[in-house]
Amino acid sequence: MKILVFSTLFPNNTAPAHGVFIKNRMKAVSEMDGHEVRVVAPVPYFPPIKRFKAWYRFSQVAARERVDGLTVYHPRYLVTPKVGMTAYGVCLFLGALKTVKALEKSFSFDVIDAHYMYPDAFAAVLLGKALNKPVTVSARGSDIHQFSNLAMIRPLLRYTLTQADAVISVCDSLKEMMVALGTPSHKVSVIPNGIDGTSFYPADxxxxxxxxxxxxxxxxxxxxxxxxxxxxxxxxxxxxxxxxxxxxxxxxxxxxxxxxxxxxxxxxxxxxxxxxxxxxxxxxxxxxxxxxxxxxxxxxxxxxxxxxxxxxxxxxxxxxxxxxxxxxxxxxxxxxxxxxxxxxxxxxxxxxxxxxxxxxxxxxxxxxxxxQSRSWAMVAENVVSVLKRVSMR
Missing domain, CATH: 3.40.50.2000 (Glycogen Phosphorylase B;)
Structure with a gap:
C-alpha cells in the first residue's frame, strides 16, 4: 500500500522535533513489509527577512528533504497571522494541490493519511475529493479541544469529521468529543501513541x-x-x-x-x-x-x-x-x-x-x-488496518 501523509506537523531541517510523534508513527508504518510512505508537510510562505525571527525560519525549510528515511515535501501556502483563520484550510489545500497532484502521478498513492483536524485534515479532505482518493484523519487533542469551541471553525471541523473515510483518535475521551460533534462512533478508531524504547528507557x-x-x-x-x-x-x-x-x-x-x-x-x-x-x-x-x-x-x-x-x-x-x-x-x-x-x-x-x-x-x-509496553511498531499495525480498510472503499 502506498500512503501519502499530509500534515503541517512534521519535522524539518529548521525544526527537527516538530511533530516528531507523527514521524515516529509513519516511520514505523514504512518499515512494515509492503508499505511505502511519502510525506507532504506544507509550511507557510514567508520571504527571507531575518528581523521577523518567528517567521523567518519558514523561508529556510527545504522544498524537499529526507527525514529519518522518509521523503518529505514542503510546498508553501499563504497564511495571514492571527486573522482569517476560516480561510486557512482552503489556503493550505491550494498551496499543496500542485505537489499532491504531481505525487499522484509519480507515486500513485492509495490513501491520504492526515494529521491534526484543522486546517490540515480539512485541506486533506478537499485534496481527497479533488483526486478521488480516500482520506483518514487523526485527531491529536488540542485540535479538537480548541476548534470545537470556536463558532466559525466548528462547522469546518464537523465537515472534516463527516467527510473523512475514517477517523483516528489517540484516546477515548477525544473520541467521545468527536462523536458529540456528529461523527458516527463506528467511524472512529482509538489508537494511542507509542514510545520509542531506543530514545526513552530506564537508566542509572x-x-x-x-x-x-x-x-x-x-x-x-x-x-x-x-x-x-x-x-x-x-x-x-x-x-x-x-x-x-x-x-x-x-x-x-x-x-x-x-x-x-x-x-x-x-x-x-x-x-x-x-x-x-x-x-x-x-x-x-x-x-x-x-x-x-x-x-x-x-x-x-x-x-x-x-x-x-x-x-x-x-x-x-x-x-x-x-x-x-x-x-x-x-x-x-x-x-x-x-x-x-x-x-x-x-x-x-x-x-x-x-x-x-x-x-x-x-x-x-x-x-x-x-x-515500554506499547511500541510504535504495535501502533503501526493498528494504523495499517484502518488504512487498508479505507483504501479498499
Missing amino acids: RAEARQRLGIPLDARVVLSVGALIRLKGHHLLVEAFGRIVAEETEHTCLYIVGDGVERGVLHRQVQALGLGSRVVFCGQVPHGVLVDYYNAADLFFLGSEREGWPNVISESLACGIPVVATRVNGIPEIVRSDDLGGLVARDVPSFVAGIRRALDTHWDRSAIGAYG
Whole structure:
C-alpha cells in the first residue's frame, strides 16, 4: 500500500522535533513489509527577512528533504497571522494541490493519511475529493479541544469529521468529543501513541544527575512542556513554593521547555524566593531529555486539557512515576496508583499529590516495563488496518 501523509506537523531541517510523534508513527508504518510512505508537510510562505525571527525560519525549510528515511515535501501556502483563520484550510489545500497532484502521478498513492483536524485534515479532505482518493484523519487533542469551541471553525471541523473515510483518535475521551460533534462512533478508531524504547528507557539515576549537574542528594520534580498557560506551570510553581516552605529535605524543580510564559514564570519564581530551587532548562534534544527523566524522582504535568501527552509516556518508559491532572486522555495512561497519581487542577491538590508521590517508594522496573509496553511498531499495525480498510472503499 502506498500512503501519502499530509500534515503541517512534521519535522524539518529548521525544526527537527516538530511533530516528531507523527514521524515516529509513519516511520514505523514504512518499515512494515509492503508499505511505502511519502510525506507532504506544507509550511507557510514567508520571504527571507531575518528581523521577523518567528517567521523567518519558514523561508529556510527545504522544498524537499529526507527525514529519518522518509521523503518529505514542503510546498508553501499563504497564511495571514492571527486573522482569517476560516480561510486557512482552503489556503493550505491550494498551496499543496500542485505537489499532491504531481505525487499522484509519480507515486500513485492509495490513501491520504492526515494529521491534526484543522486546517490540515480539512485541506486533506478537499485534496481527497479533488483526486478521488480516500482520506483518514487523526485527531491529536488540542485540535479538537480548541476548534470545537470556536463558532466559525466548528462547522469546518464537523465537515472534516463527516467527510473523512475514517477517523483516528489517540484516546477515548477525544473520541467521545468527536462523536458529540456528529461523527458516527463506528467511524472512529482509538489508537494511542507509542514510545520509542531506543530514545526513552530506564537508566542509572546518579549517572544521569552527574551528566546534568543535578545534586545527587536532592529530591527532583520534573515538568516537561511548552511554557504556556494551559500547561499549568504557574500553578506548579506556586504549589512548589508551599512544599519548599514546609520541607525537611532538599527538593528542586526542573522545568524543560520554552514558550511565551517564560518571563512570567521567571518573575513568579523570583517573587517567591525560589531562584535556587527552580531551574529553567529551555528546550533540550531527546538525547538529553532522557537524562532529565532518569534524574527525576517524579514527573509532573498540570495541564488544563490534553490528548495523549507524549511526555507522560516518555516518563513512564524511563521508570519515573507521574502525577498529573485528571483531564481527558491522562487517566487512560496513568491507569493505576502503581504508576503515580491523578489530581484536580488546583494548588492544594498539586501540593498533596507531589508530597504523596515524593514520600512513596516506587517500583521503577515495573513502571518502566509498563511504559515500554506499547511500541510504535504495535501502533503501526493498528494504523495499517484502518488504512487498508479505507483504501479498499
